[in-house]
Amino acid sequence: MASSLHSNNTQICPNPTALNGGSAADGKSQISKKPRLYADPPLLFTPSDIISEFSHHDPAVARINNGSFGCCPSSVLSAQNQLQLQWLRQPDNFYFNQLQPKIIQSRTIIKDIINADHVDEVSIVDNATTAAAIVLQQIAWGFAEGKFCRGDAAVMLHYAYGAVKKSVEAYVTRAGGYVIEVPLPFPVSSVDEIVKEFRQALRRGKQNGRKVRLAVIDHVTSMPTVVIPVKELVTICREEGVDQVFVDAAHGIGCVDVDMKQIGADFYTSNLHKWFFCPPSVAFLYCKKSTNNSDLHHPVVSHEYGNGLAIESAWIGTRDYSSYLVVPKVLEFINRFEGGIEGIKKRNHEYVVEMGQMLVKAWGTRLGCPPEMCSSMVMVGLPACLGISSDHDALELRTCLRDKFVVEVPIYYRPPKDGEEGGVVTGYARISYQVYNKFEDYYKFRDAINQLVDNAFTCASLPIS
Amino acid sequence: MEHEDPRNGESPHRSSKKSKFSSNYIPESEIRDEFSHHQPRVARINNGSFGSCPGSVLAAQRRWQLQFLRQPDAFYFNTLRNGITASRMIIKDLINADHVDEVSLVDNATTAAAIVLQQIGHSFAEGKFKNNDTVLMLHCAFQAVKKSIQAYVTRAGGSVVEVRLPFPVNSEEEIISEFKKSITEGKSNGRKIRLAIIDHITSMPSVVIPVKELVRVCREEGIDQVFVDAAHAIGSLKVDVKEIGADFYVSNLHKWFFCPPSVAFLHCKKANASSDVHHPVVSHEYGNGLPIESSWIGTRDYSSQLVIPAVLEFVNRFEGGIEGIMERNHEQVVKMGKMLAESWGTNLGSPPEMCTAMIMVGLPSRLCLNSEEDASRLRSYLRDCHEVEVPIFYQVPKDGEDGVRDNDGCITGYVRISHQVYNTLDDYEKLRDAINQIVKDGKTCKMLCIE
Numbered sequence: 060m061a062s063s064l065h066s067n068n069t070q071i072c073p074n075p076t077a078l079n080g081g082s083a084a085d086g087k088s089q090i091s092k093k094p095r096l097y098a099d100p101p102l103l104f105t106p107s108d109i110i111s112e113f114s115h116h117d118p119a120v121a122r123i124n125n126g127s128f129g130c131c132p133s134s135v136l137s138a139q140n141q142l143q144l145q146w147l148r149q150p151d152n153f154y155f156n157q158l159q160p161k162i163i164q165s166r167t168i169i170k171d172i173i174n175a176d177h178v179d180e181v182s183i184v185d186n187a188t189t190a191a192a193i194v195l196q197q198i199a200w201g202f203a204e205g206k207f208c209r210g211d212a213a214v215m216l217h218y219a220y221g222a223v224k225k226s227v228e229a230y231v232t233r234a235g236g237y238v239i240e241v242p243l244p245f246p247v248s249s250v251d252e253i254v255k256e257f258r259q260a261l262r263r264g265k266q267n268g269r270k271v272r273l274a275v276i277d278h279v280t281s282m283p284t285v286v287i288p289v290k291e292l293v294t295i296c297r298e299e300g301v302d303q304v305f306v307d308a309a310h311g312i313g314c315v316d317v318d319m320k321q322i323g324a325d326f327y328t329s330n331l332h333k334w335f336f337c338p339p340s341v342a343f344l345y346c347k348k349s350t351n352n353s354d355l356h357h358p359v360v361s362h363e364y365g366n367g368l369a370i371e372s373a374w375i376g377t378r379d380y381s382s383y384l385v386v387p388k389v390l391e392f393i394n395r396f397e398g399g400i401e402g403i404k405k406r407n408h409e410y411v412v413e414m415g416q417m418l419v420k421a422w423g424t425r426l427g428c429p430p431e432m433c434s435s436m437v438m439v440g441l442p443a444c445l446g447i448s449s450d451h452d453a454l455e456l457r458t459c460l461r462d463k464f465v466v467e468v469p470i471y472y473r474p475p476k477d478g479e480e481g482g483v484v485t486g487y488a489r490i491s492y493q494v495y496n497k498f499e500d501y502y503k504f505r506d507a508i509n510q511l512v513d514n515a516f517t518c519a520s521l522p523i524s
Numbered sequence: 525m526e527h528e529d530p531r532n533g534e535s536p537h538r539s540s541k542k543s544k545f546s547s548n549y550i551p552e553s554e555i556r557d558e559f560s561h562h563q564p565r566v567a568r569i570n571n572g573s574f575g576s577c578p579g580s581v582l583a584a585q586r587r588w589q590l591q592f593l594r595q596p597d598a599f600y601f602n603t604l605r606n607g608i609t610a611s612r613m614i615i616k617d618l619i620n621a622d623h624v625d626e627v628s629l630v631d632n633a634t635t636a637a638a639i640v641l642q643q644i645g646h647s648f649a650e651g652k653f654k655n656n657d658t659v660l661m662l663h664c665a666f667q668a669v670k671k672s673i674q675a676y677v678t679r680a681g682g683s684v685v686e687v688r689l690p691f692p693v694n695s696e697e698e699i700i701s702e703f704k705k706s707i708t709e710g711k712s713n714g715r716k717i718r719l720a721i722i723d724h725i726t727s728m729p730s731v732v733i734p735v736k737e738l739v740r741v742c743r744e745e746g747i748d749q750v751f752v753d754a755a756h757a758i759g760s761l762k763v764d765v766k767e768i769g770a771d772f773y774v775s776n777l778h779k780w781f782f783c784p785p786s787v788a789f790l791h792c793k794k795a796n797a798s799s800d801v802h803h804p805v806v807s808h809e810y811g812n813g814l815p816i817e818s819s820w821i822g823t824r825d826y827s828s829q830l831v832i833p834a835v836l837e838f839v840n841r842f843e844g845g846i847e848g849i850m851e852r853n854h855e856q857v858v859k860m861g862k863m864l865a866e867s868w869g870t871n872l873g874s875p876p877e878m879c880t881a882m883i884m885v886g887l888p889s890r891l892c893l894n895s896e897e898d899a900s901r902l903r904s905y906l907r908d909c910h911e912v913e914v915p916i917f918y919q920v921p922k923d924g925e926d927g928v929r930d931n932d933g934c935i936t937g938y939v940r941i942s943h944q945v946y947n948t949l950d951d952y953e954k955l956r957d958a959i960n961q962i963v964k965d966g967k968t969c970k971m972l973c974i975e
Contacts, residue, residue: 117595128596128823136593140586146785147582149563150574151913155904185805188822192805203649203680221808222822229806234649332823339592340824356675358804359631359638364671376634376668377574377778378786379828458601467597 104395112392113495121466121500125491126284126310126436129333138388139338142381158380162373165386169343172400173327174318182344182369183383184357187309188222190328190344191275193368194305195230197355198273202234207272209235212264214301215275217242218283223275223307236272239264243285245473246427246438250288257292261299271301276324278308279315282471284436284489285428286315293323309342310334313400314407314434319345332382334435334493335400336389341382344368396494403494407435411492414501415439418490421505422512427487436491438471440484442512447472447486452518456486459521464507466500550841558838559946567912567951571942572730572756572882575779584834585784588827604826608819611832615789618846619773620764628790628815629829630803633755634668636774636790637721638676639814640751643800644719645676653718655681658710660720660747663688666727669753673721682718685710689731691919692873692884692928696734703738707745717747724754724775725761728917730882730940731874732761739769755788756780759839759846760853760880765791778828780881780944781846782835787828790814842945849945853881857943860952861885864941867956868963869930873938882942884917886928886935888963893918893937898969902937905972910958912951914939937969 104112112132116122142161146153166181175181184190201207213231215223217240232238241260244252264271274296278289289306296304305326311317313334319327327345331337346355346368355368359375373383393400412430415437419425427438447453453470460466471487490501550558558578562568568576588607592599612627621627630636647653659677661669663686673684687706690698710717720742724735735752742750751772757763759780765773773791777783792801792814801814805821819826839846858876861883865872873884893899899916906912917938921927928935941952962972 115590115593120595122595124597128592128600131593144561147561147577149566149568149913151570152563152907154574185824186822188807189805195806196804200679222806225808225810226806229802229810233646330823338825340822358642359635360641360668360672360675361634362667362671364675376632376786377776378631379784379825382825461598467595469597 103397109494116495119465121464121468121503123490123492123496123500123504124467124469125493125496126281126333126489127469128339129330129335129337130493130495131332131336131338132392135336135385135388135392136338139381139385142384143379146379146381158384159373161384162380165383166343166369168386168390169331172312172317173343173345174320175345176320177348179367179369180319180345180348182346182372184328184342184344184372186332186340186342187220187307187328187330188226190326190342191223191226191305191307192230192358193344193355194273194303194326194328195226196358198236198303199230199234200354201272202231202236207236208270210237210267210269212237212239212269212271213273213275214239214241214260214264214271216240216277216280216287218245218280218285219275219277220281220307220309227275231273237264237269243280245283245285246425246440247285247432248429250291250432253285253287254291254295258295258299261295261301265299271296271299272303274301274304276304276306278306278317278327278329279310279434279436281309282469282489283427283438283473283487284310284433285438286432286434289324290322297323310434310436312343313404314436315404319347325349331386331389336392337385338382341386344372404435407492407494408433410496411435411437411490414492414498415490418488418501418505422508424484435493436489438487438489441470441486441488441508443482443484444512444515444517445486445508446517446519448518452521453486455521456518459511460504460507464503464510466504466507468504548841549843555945562946565911567910567914567954569941569943569947569951569955570913570915571944571947572727572779572940573915574785575776575781575783576944576946577778577782577784578838581782581831581834581838582784584831585827588830589825592825592827604830605819607830608826611829612789612815614832614836615777618758618763619789619791620766621791622766622794625813625815626765626791626794628792628818630774630788630790630818632778632786632788633666633753633774633776634672636772636788637669637672637751637753638804639790639801640719640772641672641676642802642804644682644749645680646800647718648677648680648682653682654716656683656713656715658683658685658715658717660685660687660706660710660717662686662721662723662726662733664691664726664729665721665723666753666755669721677719683715685717689726691729691731692871692886693731693878694875696737696878699731699733700737700741704741707741707747711745717745719749719751720747721751721753722770724752725756725880725882727755728915728940729873729884729919729938730756730879731884732878732880735770736768743769756880756882758789759850760882761850762847765793769793777832777835782838783831784828787832790818850881853943853945854879856947857881857883857941860941860943860949864939864952864956868959870935871928871930881944882940884938884940886930887916887937887939887959889930889933889935890963890968891937891959892968892970894969899937901972901974902969904974905962906955906958908974910954912955912958914941914955916940 166178170178170181213236241256279286293304303325306324308329311329325347330342332340357371361374363371363374396403418439422442424440450472453472457470468488475483612624616624616627685706722738725732739750749771752770754775758775771793776788778786803817807820809817809820842849864885868888870886899918903916919936
């Protein structure tokens with residue numbers, strides 16, 4: 060095994076035009092159409108550049124869980140620190156003269172990346188969890204103010220993120236809405252399986268004269284992780300007369316293609332600190348311009364109330380907004396990689412699939428979905444003999460891997476279905492690949508599991524806490 | 525003005541003892557160091573708006589941030605929750621709360637207001653309250669709180685009564701009397717008053733409100749709930765939530781308690797603990813109680829909530845700890861206020877006992893400050909041309925009343941000066957001279973040139 064990082068993503072490129080990701084394969088890259096933010100074409104990253112940009116990561120850890128908390132390179136952290144100091148230096152001046160223009164600058168960059176029509180459609184918020192609260196709160200008002208009938212439905216995926224499910228409970232169920240969960244098969248073999256279940260759920264939603272007021276669709280589910288055919292599902296929603304579609308793409312930008320006009324949802328949110336190298340935490344919420352959804356508000360109300368969601372979100376009381384302001388610096392960082400964000404996405408996907416296949420071969424298990432249905436993350440079956448038989452087991456195994464083997468990876472418990480025979484895979488690891496990862500990280504994980512298997516470890520032997 | 529105790533040496537040992545005989549209190553030079561990141565030459569007399577944070581606490585914050593970035597999963601599972609609990613325990617003791625379950629940490633008072641008002645909104649929407657039942661607030665309540673009332677109360681069918689407080693104010697009795705009048709109005713036509721929102725220290729204009737007395741009046745009058753918006757309180761005056769007896773009490777820790785932006789505590793009386801108060805940003809912790817809900821609202825930088833132990837260490841380096849700081853801030857701001865009023869021939873907005881570390885000082889009438897725009901223009905001018913940062917308040921003249929006058933006319937503008945440990949006499953002299961210069965040049969607010 061050669062250098063600790065792969066040679067594919069680290070080249071000094073003498074040709075400045077190639078920096079803009081202008082290869083034929085990257086026709087969709089919006090960044091290639093933007094003028095560069097800097098005068099001289101910068102050198103692309105060398106392996107040691109990358110190591111140094113992530114030198115604040117614990118070097119002993121096989122960090123294969125970029126999906127949970129993301130990562131941020133030190134050049135961006137530096138820029139963030141500068142912004143924090145600027146505020147502390149003279150906060151009144153910063154508040155009156157700098158904060159709003161800088162937020163607009165970030166919003167404008169995001170608008171271009173996601174192919175939104177107008178910067179008014181782009182609000183910056185803390186995270187997808189906040190975005191969900193914003194979208195769902197307006198649904199709650201719809202019920203409270205009699206715009207919707209009691210029992211009207213909201214549809215979401217069974218694998219929707221825990222926070223989103225609770226938000227639906229807090230804002231929809233509480234207000235009188237009826238919630239339908241779309242069961243999705245896992246492991247999943249094709250997009251058609253998902254589409255079929257979704258159609259059926261929509262039909263259930265419309266029974267008894269109910270109207271479906273909102274569909275919440277993950278772009279990339281969290282646990283277990285699968286890429287959902289959102290464009291197709293949004294089309295089905297329109298055909299079936301669903302009022303509004305909210306795409307929860309927490310893992311979206313930097314992980315999958317994010318094109319608002321193509322996807323066509325009413326609302327779309329993505330975290331920028333997961334796969335877009337921003338510091339914790341920052342996300343965008345896109346709201347398509349339409350009379351249907353002009354009533355969105357940030358739940359933390361400031362004096363900007365009523366000035367539009369984007370302006371409301373840009374001031375929710377005194378806080379550290381620095382993570383919202385570093386987006387230009389992040390773009391600089393990304394554009395130092397060959398192919399920019401498109402190149403990073405492509406290579407992350409390729410490597411995570413390669414590593415996933417290496418692991419399932421080593422363990423005799425299977426991937427949770429076909430390669431084309433995964434992004435920069437993939438579910439890898441764990442040996443059945445580990446005996447993962449509950450969520451608790453999954454968490455304990457994860458802790459064991461962290462504490463004893465210095466491997467960080469989330470584990471998912473997949474309950475066996477009726478009729479499935481013994482020896483079925485009940486545990487999956489969600490491995491991620493990001494620019495700082497190296498093959499060694501996955502070998503370490505492979506070897507850790509092999510060692511547990513060799514030692515006849517089972518989750519049943521874990522202490523009950 | 526300076527902490528010129530000859531016993532304060534440059535001792536390398538930092539003692540947390542408050543003994544009078546200790547020579548280990550933080551020397552002046554270290555205080556300057558701690559705030560060396562502030563823009564030099566700016567007379568920063570507006571601690572009230574955005575607060576301040578010493579270098580040693582910022583350093584502690586960075587350590588927490590790096591710890592998260594280093595291995596975020598381990599931090600989330602093993603460290604974060606305990607760190608937040610430790611901070612909540614310190615706050616609980618500081619404010620004399622009964623139980624740590626009563627203490628939640630949130631971003632700021634604005635967030636706390638949304639939390640309290642959202643549950644009021646639910647009660648209207650769900651028919652627990654009748655249409656037009658009332659929420660009472662002060663006329664000079666913070667704008668964010670007013671908008672929050674609009675968003676959650678008015679929208680849900682509630683009505684709002686504003687208590688008009690006199691300004692300048694001369695005594696607590698004036699405030700209590702107006703408050704009682706508004707209660708009567710709020711209960712008129714068979715309405716019930718569901719919530720009273722009372723500032724502990726109003727923002728603009730800034731005055732200390734007799735909250736304990738007003739809460740007592742609220743209880744006597746059968747008002748359902750009382751929410752004290754004490755954004756400026758902690759680190760500014762003594763906070764004893766049991767004594768005050770409100771249902772909800774919020775104070776920002778980044779204003780006067782040296783925390784980095786931003787963090788506040790929301791105290792909910794135990795009787796309310798099982799009630800319907802939720803953080804509006806819903807996470808998987810929904811239903812586990814407000815303190816737990818607030819401790820995880822999605823991936824974020826929680827470091828400002830974790831540095832409270834470091835802040836305690838900082839304040840305990842001062843003689844008398846936080847009490848000593850509060851006392852001296854109050855003394856100095858009153859002294860400086862009087863100095864300015866005397867130099868300008870104007871007045872103070874309240875008697876010294878009704879202010880803490882901030883005070884309103886009348887501006888010369890010759891400035892002809894006759895609108896919000898004038899106030900804004902003067903503030904920008906002072907910032908850009910005199911390097912003085914101070915908020916300006918425009919006092920709308922009451923119909924039929926002349927208001928307070930100086931030798932040349934009606935006083936319609938006030939500065940709100942603050943004093944915090946980093947301030948020096950220079951800061952206020954700079955303001956004094958700037959205003960005197962403008963008056964001497966015969967300029968009015970409208971004539972001031974700004975970028």
